[in-house]
Amino acid sequence: MRSDLDHLMEARGLDAIVVSGRAFGNPSLVYLVNGAGITQGIVVKKRGETPVLIHSPIERDEAAASGLPLVNMARYRFTEILRETGDRLKAMVELYRRIFADLGVRGDVGFYGTADQGQAYLFLTALAEALPEVRVRAEYDENLLEVARATKDADEVARIREVARRTCEVVEETLAFLRRHRVKGDLLVRDDGSPLTVGDVKRQIYRLMAERELDASEGLIFAIGRDAGVPHSRGRPEDPIRLGQTIVYDIFPRYAGGYFFDLTRTFCLGYAPPEVESVYRDVAECLERVVAEARVGVPARHLQQVACRFFADRGYPTIAENPETEEGFTHLIGHGLGLAIHEEPVFTDVPTNVRTLQPGHVFTVEPGLYYPDRGYGVRLEDVVWIDEGGEVHNLTPFPKVLVVEM
Numbered sequence: 001m002r003s004d005l006d007h008l009m010e011a012r013g014l015d016a017i018v019v020s021g022r023a024f025g026n027p028s029l030v031y032l033v034n035g036a037g038i039t040q041g042i043v044v045k046k047r048g049e050t051p052v053l054i055h056s057p058i059e060r061d062e063a064a065a066s067g068l069p070l071v072n073m074a075r076y077r078f079t080e081i082l083r084e085t086g087d088r089l090k091a092m093v094e095l096y097r098r099i100f101a102d103l104g105v106r107g108d109v110g111f112y113g114t115a116d117q118g119q120a121y122l123f124l125t126a127l128a129e130a131l132p133e134v135r136v137r138a139e140y141d142e143n144l145l146e147v148a149r150a151t152k153d154a155d156e157v158a159r160i161r162e163v164a165r166r167t168c169e170v171v172e173e174t175l176a177f178l179r180r181h182r183v184k185g186d187l188l189v190r191d192d193g194s195p196l197t198v199g200d201v202k203r204q205i206y207r208l209m210a211e212r213e214l215d216a217s218e219g220l221i222f223a224i225g226r227d228a229g230v231p232h233s234r235g236r237p238e239d240p241i242r243l244g245q246t247i248v249y250d251i252f253p254r255y256a257g258g259y260f261f262d263l264t265r266t267f268c269l270g271y272a273p274p275e276v277e278s279v280y281r282d283v284a285e286c287l288e289r290v291v292a293e294a295r296v297g298v299p300a301r302h303l304q305q306v307a308c309r310f311f312a313d314r315g316y317p318t319i320a321e322n323p324e325t326e327e328g329f330t331h332l333i334g335h336g337l338g339l340a341i342h343e344e345p346v347f348t349d350v351p352t353n354v355r356t357l358q359p360g361h362v363f364t365v366e367p368g369l370y371y372p373d374r375g376y377g378v379r380l381e382d383v384v385w386i387d388e389g390g391e392v393h394n395l396t397p398f399p400k401v402l403v404v405e406m
Helices: 002-011 027-032 057-064 078-085 088-103 117-130 144-150 154-179 198-211 225-229 274-293 300-313
Strands: 016-022 040-046 052-055 070-072 107-113 134-137 182-184 187-189 220-224 246-251 263-269 362-365 368-371 376-379 382-386 392-394
Touching: 002 016, 002 144, 016 027, 016 144, 027 040, 027 107, 027 144, 040 088, 052 057, 057 070, 078 088, 088 117, 107 144, 117 134, 154 198, 154 246, 154 263, 154 362, 154 382, 198 220, 220 225, 225 246, 225 368, 225 376, 246 376, 263 274, 263 376, 274 300, 274 362, 274 368, 274 376, 274 382
Parallel strands: 016 107, 052 070, 107 134
Antiparallel strands: 016 040, 040 052, 182 187, 220 246, 246 263, 362 382, 368 376, 382 392
16 A cells, blocks of 8 residues: 555665656556556655655646645756757756755665666666666565555545446446347347447447446457457457357456456356356356455465366366466466556465465456367456455456346
């Protein structure tokens, strides 16, 4: 949580942190500016002090929505610095020298955000050489801001609940859209008698999302038949919608200051083959079993172990026995969720994963079984939150029903 930042900085020996770059695709910056609608910026936080936002002059109103102390970038006259140095790298180093002098930044400083890897390397190397009073620090695994973002406060969970509500509306309206179509043979057809396709359905989903102000920049999955058996197949636009085939519908939009939701349901229109019904029951039971194991202090990797044991006991291949398997259970049981679609905690079953479930964690539980050569796949996904008192809540108010009556 944000309230943990000073403690985390002290534990890691950091006197200050800097988060910079464009806001899009930069959850750490969005996090520190409280979801304010800026396009880019620099946030500087000294340990024990409130973060400061250095913002573009044309975004002063958007920056004010952050609630942070503000510094207008125009103050540093970057264009003049660029003219004087004639070199963009030198100009950026001089800009940061002035910012750090203004804010009294010294000592061990951690740098976060987004930048081209080569540019970031050159900039931080040059900055370290030019400012001997600043020791550039970087983190590779589980960095400070990822750890802080992993546990959510009440306001963040409220935002995630709102995304959940809107997302569930989209899924319900998608099913209504499918039900409105006529059936000809085993195909859903348009008014002109031509087959309804995956592309048609996805265009409708995007419209439904736009009506609810949901950002679909990460795309979505609507895959049928054989493609439903490949976990991250997005679905081929030309595929017709057939009765009795599994449809994996995985939707992961964001809203309300950049928070994501993630929901997967598997449907068959009209009827489901007996084999699919059996697999669906096992996937649904696995989800319940894993959620029942989630509690404060449990190692995150334990949830992956529970899912693999559950499926292996029922005769399904899993990645625990064969990491290369392309059938059965082929992926992790879930992932953290928040300002990034995948964030802490992670559930990889390796000895180095020493993470434990904590109050404030929000994460998905998404067991699946996949058989592309048999023409089907089944995945179900709910979002779980552990509150401050350790109680586990399911944030996914959408039923699990395999067969959609037509």
